[in-house]
Each structure stands twice: as C-alpha cells, then as structure tokens.
Amino acid sequence: xxxxxxxxxxxxxxxxAGYLSTPSAGTxxxxxxIQEIFGVNAVMRGVADALAARGxxxxxxxxxxxxxxxxxxxDKTRAEWDQAFALMNRxxxxxxxxxxxxxxxxxxxxxxxxxxxGAVGYCLGGLLAYLTAARTDSDAxxxxxxxxxxxxxxxxxxxxxxxxxxxxxKDQFVPPEAQKQIVEGLKSNPLVTLHTYPExxxxxxxxxGEHYDKACADLANGRTATFFRQHLS
Numbered sequence: 120x121x122x123x124x125x126x127x128x129x130x131x132x133x134x135x136a137g138y139l140s141t142p143s144a145g146t147x148x149x150x151x152x153i154q155e156i157f158g159v160n161a162v163m164r165g166v167a168d169a170l171a172a173r174g175x176x177x178x179x180x181x182x183x184x185x186x187x188x189x190x191x192x193x194d195k196t197r198a199e200w201d202q203a204f205a206l207m208n209r210x211x212x213x214x215x216x217x218x219x220x221x222x223x224x225x226x227x228x229x230x231x232x233x234x235x236x237g238a239v240g241y242c243l244g245g246l247l248a249y250l251t252a253a254r255t256d257s258d259a260x261x262x263x264x265x266x267x268x269x270x271x272x273x274x275x276x277x278x279x280x281x282x283x284x285x286x287x288x289k290d291q292f293v294p295p296e297a298q299k300q301i302v303e304g305l306k307s308n309p310l311v312t313l314h315t316y317p318e319x320x321x322x323x324x325x326x327x328g329e330h331y332d333k334a335c336a337d338l339a340n341g342r343t344a345t346f347f348r349q350h351l352s
Contacts, residue, residue: 123168128180130221132214135184137222138164140171141231148233148351149226151219151257152179153240153247155325156203158190162325166239173344175351176232180222182215182247194328207243215247220255235351239343242266242292242322245284250274252282252310259283259350261343264290264321269297272304275311283312283346285339287319314342 123140138152138159152167154160159181167177183190183206190206192199223236237259240248245265252260253274262268263285284305286298293301298315305311316335322328324336 123164123171126178128178128218128222128225130218132185132217135181135218136188137178137180138167139229140164140167140177142171142174142176144174146231146233147174147176148258148347149176149178149223149229149236150347150351151222151226151236151238151251152177153219153238153244153251154179154182155242155244155322156207157192157194157199158183158203158206160191160193162327165326166241170239175347176226176229178222178226178229180218182218183210184218185214186210194322194325210243212247212250216250216254219247219251219257223251223255223257233351237261237347237351239263239347240265241325246271249282249284252280253277256280259347261285261346263324263339264293266292267297269293269300269304272300275305275308278308278310281310281312281346281350283314283343285324285342286313286315287321287323288315288317289319290321292321312346314339 128137170177238251238257239261241263245262248260248262261283264287320330323332
C-alpha cells in the first residue's frame, strides 16, 4: 500500500508543509503536485495518492503558507470560492515558483527518490507548472487549464525540459483570444506539447467538480502518465 503523510519542506523564505505520498515499493521518480486555488485539499491529496499508486513519490506543497497555512477548501460553496479567489488574488506566483523549486530539491534528496523529479499543476497550478518549466530544474512539467499563461509567454525561451499543457477550449477563465495567444506562442517550441479539449470547461479533470468529464479527464491523465513515463523513468 502507498502511504501519505504531512511533512515539512525547507525553502529559501522559510519552512512550509507538504503532503507526501509514497509508492508501496518505497522507491521511484518524484512528482511535485501543484495546487489549485483551494489549497492542499482532498482533491490534491487524491492526485498525489494516484501518482504514488503508479510508482511515484508525489509531494504537494502548501503554496499559500505565507497568506494562510493549511488551507483546505472545497469547490462546493460560494463562501469557499470567495475565500479561494481572495487567496489567489493575494498570491505571489514568483514566490510560489521559488517554493516549487525548494520542493523539487527536497524531493530529489528524499530517500527512495531516483533523482528524476517532474511537476503537475491544475488551474493556478497550471500556470505555475508552465513557470516551473521555465524557471526550475524540473525534469518534465504538465499543466492543466493554466490561467494567465498568455501573460508570461516571453518566458518560454528559458524552457529547457519537456512541458505538456492541457487546454480546455471552453475554459471560462481562459478566453479564446488568450488560448490563441498561448497556442501561437508555444506551438513551434520543440519542448512543448499542447493538447486542446474542444468542448471542455475549466477543471474538467477535477474529480467531483462541476465540470468534471471522465472521458476527457482519462484521456488527459493517460497522456500525462505516458509523458512522465517517457521523461522521468
């Protein structure tokens, strides 16, 4: 059985919590799971556990620790959405990427890790996964329906390792014009793989979410699994 526990991650700006899920074999490559706007909640812990079940050491850092440590919201109530958006609006993505680099470094040195470490992020984490590819030494990064990537396209030139982005064509938070800019800005980059899901809204892969679509989630997750096998093995 895989096992999950809360651990402490030491970064340049201080220490913060993370959820570590370890595969039953005890060894494997690492994957950093980058949170949505709801914190390190049951959904993110479930993503980490699913990765551990596939043989990865999965670590989900609490990126809101400077604002409010230990946030675990759901997407079920208006009050929680309001709190999540308020946190996102105060969140500093640059500090978040520094925390992700610290998490990658710690995971690489964790007992049982092969030394290869990738990252996967959703929503806000999708943007951070893109920035992780551009600014950190992640071996492979995946972003699901990342928001505001079109404002950071100048950073694509510093991507040194493979990146995969899953784009929801009817994403209410990423309008068609923004999607077009993202595709135009990245399609010629040999390290970037883009997948667009024509009828999907934001968070189509969030199990239990309003826009969850099992068929497209399975397709995207299968592509992610193949991508990580290819680049982290």
